Each structure stands twice: as structure tokens, then as C-alpha cells.
Amino acid sequence: MVKKGKLIGIGVGPGDTELLTLKAAKVLEKVPVIFSPKSAKEKESIALSIVRPILKERKDYKKIMIVEPIFPMIEDKKELEKIWDSASELVAQYLNTGRDVAFITLGDTSIFSTYSYLQKRLMDRYEIETIPGITSFTACAAAKNEALVEQNDILTIVPKIDSRIENILEYTDSIVLMKASRNSTKLELKIKNDKREKEIYSVQNCTRENEKIIEGFSHEKPYLTTSIIKFKDD
Template identity: 60%
Template structure:
């Protein structure tokens, strides 16, 4: 009986290849199958572009299998479920042959990662490992040159604005908006209306060659944008 392969979720960081961990680079330099989802057939995978220098240096790059299932940018749960199911089936075919599969994802596989949808479908039948990566929020803080939190401060990571925002802004000291493109001018007005002293920075394409740091909110809000908001609350 063929021993099943292992599924490894690998965080490839925010964009700069040099921010890959040594462990991630070592695995990617020899694993036989890499899964790199993309949002549409027409678009290239950003995660794959990050690891490109590593796989191009492989002596066996001609035999390396790269899977690129489509994970569309939609809020329709039924459509998403179908694509997650399809990707899981494709990956399981290789795992059943005894081949390890690396599923690469931007940032860290434990934080708002597409890997989680495949992991939930496969972890009961296969060995699953996760390799952490540098997150967008910590990379952005490094680009800005400021700490995210100090002492007893509370950090909140927000992917989308909903009715919890008021309590988050009240209780939190530092806010990370992971996907500002989802949010409207209403959020900016809420934050600007807060009387506490605060700093707001947005980073577009963090750690990449065309990285852009903006004091305040990004007006264009491209996909790879993270906004950091830090309040100076006297109680801390």
C-alpha cells in the first residue's frame, strides 16, 4: 500500500522573496508538487511569483508539478464551495500517490488564508503541516518603522467592517485593516471623528519593488493594501 503524501500549507510572506523563512525555502526547493491558487485564469499567482527564484534554481524544475486551481473573488458561498471542493480533490489525487503537496499562500497560512478551506476538507484523511510566514501587518509595521503594539496595548486585525467596529475602535489600541478595498468612506469618517490622538498609515504592495507608504488612508486601495491605525490612549 502506498503511503499517503503530506499536505503542507506554506506562508510565503508579503511579497519579497527574501522574507521567506529558511524552512519554507528548503521545502519548496525539493517538494514534488506545489499548489498555487489564483483568482482567475487570466491572472498570475502573486504567491507563485514570490517563490519563482527558488523553483527556477531547482535542478528538477522540469518535472515539478504546479497546480493552479481557481479561487474566484466572489462572495457567493456556493461558487466558492465548489472551487474549494475541486481543488481539494485535485490535491488529494497527488497525496494518494504518496506525493507531498505544498499549498503556498500569501502571508501566513493561519491568518485569513485560502489554505484553511482546503485544510478543513483534507485534514481528517491526510497529514497536514503548516509553515508560518511573515504577515502583512508585521511587514507593514517594519516598512513604516513603527511598532504595532507596546506594553499592554491591544491589537485588532479586521478583514471587513461590520457592526463590531465601534467596540473594536473603543477597546483596541492598534487596528490593522487587512483589506481596505472592502471598506467605504464611512469607516474613514468614523475613525477621523474619534477624538483620540492617532496615526494612520497605509502600505500598498508591502516589501515589493513598487511599495508605497501613505500617511492616512489609501485613495486607490489596490488589492495588496494594509492600513495601520494606532491610537494614543492615555490609559496605556
């Protein structure tokens, strides 16, 4: 009986290859199969572009099996469930042959990661190892050379705006708006109208060659944009 392979989830960080952890790099130097999700067939996988310099140093580079499943940006939960089920079974096919599989994901494996959906589906069937990565918002704070929170500050991470933000806005000290391109001008206006003194900045394509730091909210809003709001003490 063939021993099943291990699934290894790898957070590849925000964009700069040098921000990969040593542990992630060691796995990528030898793993035979790499799954790298992307949002559309014609689009490049950003996660794959981050790890490619590591892969190209391998003597067996041309033999690496690279699979790029499509995870479209849709909100239909039933359709998403089908996509995650299908991707999980595709990963399982490789694991059943005894090969280890690395599933790479932008940022960290535990923060709004596609990997988490496969992880839950395969947890009871295979050995799984999860390697964390640097998050986009900590990289943004580093790019600005500022702390996100200090002492007893409360940090709130917002992936998408909904009514819940109304209930927590007054209690938070710093807000991270993930994927700011999805966030509404209504929320931006509410934050600007908050009477507390605040600092707002946005970072586009953090740690990549075209990184751009903007004071205030970004009006261009490319996909890889994060906005950070820091309320100051009275």
C-alpha cells in the same frame, strides 16, 4: 499499497522572496507538486511569483508540477464551498499517488488564508504540516519602522467592515485594516472623527519593488493595501 503523500501548507510572506522562512525554502527546494491559488485564470499568482526564484534554482525545475486552482473573489458561500471541495479533491488526487504537495499562500497560513479551507477538509485523511509565514501587517509596521502594539495594547485585525467594529472601536489601541480596497469611506470617516489622537498610514504592495507608504488612508487602494491606525494615549 502506495503510501499517501503529505500536504504542506506554506505561508510565503508579503512579497519579498527573502522573507521566506528557511523551513519554507527547504521544502520548496524538493517538493514535487506545488499548488498556487489565484483569483482569475488571466491573473498571475502572486504567491507563485514570490517562490519562483527558489524553484528556478532546482535542477529539476522543468519537472515540477505546478497547479494553479482558481479561487474567485466572490461572496456566495455555497459556491465557495463547491470550489473548496473541488480544490481539496484535486490536491487529494496527487497525495494519493504518494507525492507530497505544497500549498502556498500569501502572508501566513493561519491569517485569512485560502489554505485553511483545504486544511480542514483534508485533516482527517492525510498527514499535514503547516509552515507559518510573515504577515502583511507585521511587514507593514516594519516598513514604517514602528511597533504595532506595546505593553498592554490591544490589536484589532479587520478583514472587512461590518457593524461589529462599532462595538470594539473604543477598546482597541491599534487597528489593522486588511485589504483596505474593500473597506468603506464610512469607516474611515468614523475613525477620523474619533477624538483620540491617532496616527494613520497605509502601505501598498509591502516589501515588493513598487512598495509605497502613504500617510493617512490610501485613496488609490490597489488590492495589496493595508492601513494601520494607532490610537495614542491620552
